[in-house]
Amino acid sequence: MHGDDRPAVTIEHVARAAGVSRATVSRVLTGSGPSSADAGQRVRAAAERLGYTADPVARALVHGRGTRLVVAVTSASPTELVDCPYVSRVVGSTAQRCASEGLGVALQWLPLDAPEPTLDALARDRSVAGVVLVNTTRRVLDAVPPRLVGRVASIGAGSPTVPLVDVDTSAAAAALTAHLLSTGRRRIAMLAGPPWLPCAERPVTAHRAAVRAAGLPERVLAGDFTAESGRRGAVEALRRWPDTDALYAICDETALGAIQALRALGRRVPEDVAVTGFDDLPLAAFSGPALTTATHPVEQIAARAAGSLLDRDRTTVTLFPSELVVRQSA
Amino acid sequence: MHGDDRPAVTIEHVARAAGVSRATVSRVLTGSGPSSADAGQRVRAAAERLGYTADPVARALVHGRGTRLVVAVTSASPTELVDCPYVSRVVGSTAQRCASEGLGVALQWLPLDAPEPTLDALARDRSVAGVVLVNTTRRVLDAVPPRLVGRVASIGAGSPTVPLVDVDTSAAAAALTAHLLSTGRRRIAMLAGPPWLPCAERPVTAHRAAVRAAGLPERVLAGDFTAESGRRGAVEALRRWPDTDALYAICDETALGAIQALRALGRRVPEDVAVTGFDDLPLAAFSGPALTTATHPVEQIAARAAGSLLDRDRTTVTLFPSELVVRQSA
């Protein structure tokens, strides 16, 4: 009735069945030590026949490795985690990458205004094999406990002790801005992300540089990645700079919100105002008009971040390329 | 240099600091046995001061509980897991629900044409605390090993031994169909899911019943949840039934694909043909035209499925309500 009828075949059973000691079974199966071809054969056969699987828990205990990789997301409130597609994608890919190692993935909220206690708790928790930081702020980077160094990677922003894995947002911003410029846009406003988010700075810097190089005015409005932020941003941009002929949004959601507001204001997209996004979400091709954007290989990035932790890779910065996707909105 | 400077405060340290035995510390902290108020006080203080956290790994080992909850997804190929937003949402919510219990989440692929070996392996793996089945087929349900019973739940389709958690797709299908009917549509074609997927049957049945009750013809085309399937379905529907005035799609992606094909064919949406979806994806409001659909609380469902495993809840069927969202496409 408990579903607890576990005949749970252990290493002991395999050892007995193969007529060897547990140590030999362990050596054979992990390949961690010498073993005769004969014993190896018998052990492997017995293990196969009994359906033996080494218990990752016991293994983790002796190795002190931990059994889960934590995806730690910094945000103002925990509810943002629940329905943020970006976070879901990261967690999903991480889980897939960790599956082969017998590791699970946990999702942890890091309070924007007080990440330190949680970070310390993670560092102390011996079941934590590693931590992948998402939406990383400088405060979080500064608060990474020494014990965590070597077991932590960050998506979005790194530091001397925290390796960074991300998409090359600078190149993407340059490409997107160049596209707008090459199609004749001259009064571009950027609907940016939160100023306090390091990973949101790179595209702003790149965009500003591109616009400045073209001898055009730099127009940047802060936002927060949401569609609502795009709506407000579009209205505000047109109020401050009525001659705006292009909106470069920090992400697809913001771009879609901007398009919605633009239309409500009676502006045609892209005729009057061109709009670009970033992420190339699955549904970006179906918006009205279809969104011009750039790809964001979140799955690859997350898998790489997890992989670098598991492999103890020391690479400081890993940037994945982004590809321009030209559709109708710009 | 290894980041392995773990002073790792264990129960032993707390015991010494509090001047008691490890057993007492354990009893106090887990509340699993008697303890004097005095000792309790000292232990708690010491634990707090040293920043002690019981190692979930060791704890899991002694309890034999496992350390991860596996989300097992049935599909034709493993690549489908990587970029399926639905799976990501399930994994993300599950991870969040499991975090408080110190459990991680793993993502496991179940080959559509041979799920048995993998299922058996999961049953044997002692680190598996439970399994949440996604996209469940009958074959998978039949192959659930006895050892897994009581530690498994399914999203989409259940069985006498496997509890079901899902959205009330029947009610949603009825509501969506009723909406089409009430707005004057009389020649409705359904763009359905794969016939072999149990969870895709419920909406079909409900839709057929609603249409039949209205004395209208039942028109159903098989598909597979993708946008491409929607494009093909729309073309095929118009070829077979040129008088079609509404398309009821199994999900938002399929609906968007259908709209795209419809427009390419010169049909106006919703004037000539109304289109409805299902899921209410975050971007459904931004399509052209904005999609009429119904909500799908995936996050709640996943959290509930995980929760029922952790709480050893025995409820056989749990259905979450879906809400109609009327926009422009129908």
Next chain:
DNA sequence: CTGTTAGCGCGTTCAT
């Protein structure tokens, strides 16, 4: 090349 011994950190009997 192999078996024996000794823990990993914790919960849980047993005595007391």
Next chain:
DNA sequence: ATGAACGCGCTAACAG
């Protein structure tokens, strides 16, 4: 109410 001893399943160190 408390402490000593044992065991969860496994790997690492040491003999042989």
